[in-house]
Amino acid sequence: MKYYDKLIFDLSKAGRQGYSLPARSWDATLADIPAGLRRAQAPALPEVSELDVVRHYTNLSQMNFGVDSGFYPLGSCTMKYNPKINEEIAAMPAFAGIHPLQPSETVQGVLRVYKELAHALSAITGMAEFTLNPFAGAHGELTGLMIIRQYHISRGDLKRTRIIVPDSAHGTNPASAAVCGLEIVQVKSKENGLVDVEDLKPLLDDTIAGIMMTNPNTLGLFEKDIKEIASLIHECGGLLYYDGANMNPLIGMVRPGDMGFDVLHLNLHKSFSTPHGGGGPGAGPVGVAAHLVPFLPVPKVVEDEEGYLTIAGQDGESCGQISGFMGNFGVLLRAYTYILMLGKQNVKMVGPLAVLGANYIKESLKDCYKLPIESVCKHEFVFDGLLDQSTGVTTLDIAKRLLDYGFHAPTIYFPLLFHQAIMIEPTETESKETLDGFIEIMRHIAAEAISDPESLKTAPHTTPVRRLDETTAARQPVLRYAEM
Amino acid sequence: MAKTVEGLFYSESHEWVKVEGDVAVIGITDFAQHAMGDLSYVDMPEVDDELEAGEEFGAVESVKAASDLFCPVSGTVVEINEALEDAPELLNEDAFANWIMKVKMNDPSELESLMDAAAYEAMCANE
Numbered sequence: 192m193k194y195y196d197k198l199i200f201d202l203s204k205a206g207r208q209g210y211s212l213p214a215r216s217w218d219a220t221l222a223d224i225p226a227g228l229r230r231a232q233a234p235a236l237p238e239v240s241e242l243d244v245v246r247h248y249t250n251l252s253q254m255n256f257g258v259d260s261g262f263y264p265l266g267s268c269t270m271k272y273n274p275k276i277n278e279e280i281a282a283m284p285a286f287a288g289i290h291p292l293q294p295s296e297t298v299q300g301v302l303r304v305y306k307e308l309a310h311a312l313s314a315i316t317g318m319a320e321f322t323l324n325p326f327a328g329a330h331g332e333l334t335g336l337m338i339i340r341q342y343h344i345s346r347g348d349l350k351r352t353r354i355i356v357p358d359s360a361h362g363t364n365p366a367s368a369a370v371c372g373l374e375i376v377q378v379k380s381k382e383n384g385l386v387d388v389e390d391l392k393p394l395l396d397d398t399i400a401g402i403m404m405t406n407p408n409t410l411g412l413f414e415k416d417i418k419e420i421a422s423l424i425h426e427c428g429g430l431l432y433y434d435g436a437n438m439n440p441l442i443g444m445v446r447p448g449d450m451g452f453d454v455l456h457l458n459l460h461k462s463f464s465t466p467h468g469g470g471g472p473g474a475g476p477v478g479v480a481a482h483l484v485p486f487l488p489v490p491k492v493v494e495d496e497e498g499y500l501t502i503a504g505q506d507g508e509s510c511g512q513i514s515g516f517m518g519n520f521g522v523l524l525r526a527y528t529y530i531l532m533l534g535k536q537n538v539k540m541v542g543p544l545a546v547l548g549a550n551y552i553k554e555s556l557k558d559c560y561k562l563p564i565e566s567v568c569k570h571e572f573v574f575d576g577l578l579d580q581s582t583g584v585t586t587l588d589i590a591k592r593l594l595d596y597g598f599h600a601p602t603i604y605f606p607l608l609f610h611q612a613i614m615i616e617p618t619e620t621e622s623k624e625t626l627d628g629f630i631e632i633m634r635h636i637a638a639e640a641i642s643d644p645e646s647l648k649t650a651p652h653t654t655p656v657r658r659l660d661e662t663t664a665a666r667q668p669v670l671r672y673a674e675m
Numbered sequence: 676m677a678k679t680v681e682g683l684f685y686s687e688s689h690e691w692v693k694v695e696g697d698v699a700v701i702g703i704t705d706f707a708q709h710a711m712g713d714l715s716y717v718d719m720p721e722v723d724d725e726l727e728a729g730e731e732f733g734a735v736e737s738v739k740a741a742s743d744l745f746c747p748v749s750g751t752v753v754e755i756n757e758a759l760e761d762a763p764e765l766l767n768e769d770a771f772a773n774w775i776m777k778v779k780m781n782d783p784s785e786l787e788s789l790m791d792a793a794a795y796e797a798m799c800a801n802e
Contacts, residue, residue, distance in 0.1 A: 604739050661738040665715035
């Protein structure tokens with residue numbers, strides 16, 4: 192990777208052109224534009240040749256690391272390959288060229304995709320119906336919690352304002368609950384990393400709106416007491432929310448609906464192969480059990496007896512509108528393509544292969560990295576740093592050193608239950624050769640930590656920039672590229 | 676090994692309390708600052724805020740994590756340490772010399788439920 196930090200404006204040379212416009216075919220002059228709409232001065236656009244532009248953006252793109260460039264075992268993020276056919280389908284003019292305000296009769300195919308994706312997700316998760324409107328996972332969480340609140344309100348059960356969240360939860364869970372106006376009650380994990388049912392029982396009363404669970408949880412462990420937890424929550428009148436961030440290992444094998452969950456969201460950019468886009472378009476569809484269908488947000492796609500699809504607005508019981516229009520359709524379309532390309536048979540292989548890969552890495556490395564919980568993991572697992580930490584090498588040093596060997600670092604210092612957490616998730620799309628290459632380098636780094644700790648503490652060495660001073664960056668951020 | 680100071684009260688959530696008459700001077704422990712790493716921000720309450728014992732009153736943030744702060748006693752905030760707004764690193768330099776807020780206590784008997792230095796050290800040893 193070579194260092195490149197220019198702006199396109201740095202390349203600008205007065206008078207240089209990379210375009211030629213066709214001759215003007217109208218007669219209007221500047222004077223025909225009302226004075227109030229005219230610029231006082233020309234915009235400061237870069238003046239560059241076509242080659243300048245191509246080299247500039249090619250160089251910038253090479254500063255990036257993505258799933259397309261190497262192994263990306265970022266725990267909790269499910270960095271699976273995004274098949275190129277997803278892009279091909281999403282680029283088809285019949286999909287890419289539509290406008291959200293087009294009349295329903297001109298977008299029947301698009302509405303059909305919406306309806307069929309919702310149907311496929313219902314089948315995979317065991318829920319009755321889906322909304323595809325939420326724009327991201329956390330947006331889905333908020334939508335799901337609004338549905339839970341709306342359910343209690345519709346029953347006149349106004350006391351239920353508290354929601355239970357395990358201490359191992361993703362940070363978005365308590366954050367979404369707080370935005371929804373709920374009070375967060377934390378339930379502890381046991382030594383084995385699972386929710387402590389005994390710690391849960393005394394929290395249950397008629398003020399509990401529900402519980403938010405991630406299964407498998409953020410340690411990659413299956414919450415095997417889930418049926419008992421579901422019974423306890425339902426007995427006290429609460430509902431179960433399933434955070435679908437870790438759905439990947441269960442696809443085709445286990446359905447949250449069968450575990451007793453009432454509401455869930457899925458992260459299409461994780462489990463269903465749509466791109467993780469630097470905060471860009473995501474999708475967090477929300478599925479509900481039959482008794483919650485009336486509370487789904489609007490607009491909804493409604494089908495009449497002849498199979499004609501229309502978009503329906505506000506109705507009496509819905510939790511309301513949570514998005515402009517109906518979600519990020521381009522993302523939904525990619526997930527739909529992914530599901531159809533795999534088909535019913537192959538969808539069932541996603542979970543088992545993801546689980547196999549994670550357990551293979553875990554077992555191959557546990558003699559040099561500290562495995563705090565000895566158990567079969569699902570799609571990901573957590574080490575608590577090196578087994579031998581005598582030379583003072585930390586998880587941060589290991590993560591930085593991995594960059595030197597061409598791997599993206601795993602998630603570090605999450606979950607917070609362990610001080611030196613390294614969280615590894617390979618995903619089912621990686622070959623055994625790739626996993627073996629990663630294992631070999633991880634073992635090599637563990638050996639370096641003893642023989643040459645300095646090379647780890649000063650890593651990375653081969654990246655365009657060396658170790659950054661994150662503390663100073665946070666305390667005294669420099670927010671400008673240059674003094675203008 | 677993180678240090679402690681004799682004569683202070685300690686909470687399970689790693690705050691310390693120094694009693695000055697009916698005012699509780701409150702900060703975070705050396706163990707807490709060490710666990711957090713280099714701090715980049717301290718979120719503090721406002722003067723005259725009324726706090727319950729165990730209530731969240733702010734947060735500390737580092738590059739690694741953010742952690743809520745909990746008030747060990749109930750009372751009214753009478754002063755905050757404004758120096759921390761521009762220099763959160765003061766808590767890393769000396770967590771006991773740099774307090775976060777002063778609270779006029781409603782009920783000094785609440786101090787009895789807190790730990791002394793020895794009990795707090797024993798708790799940290801188990802973390």
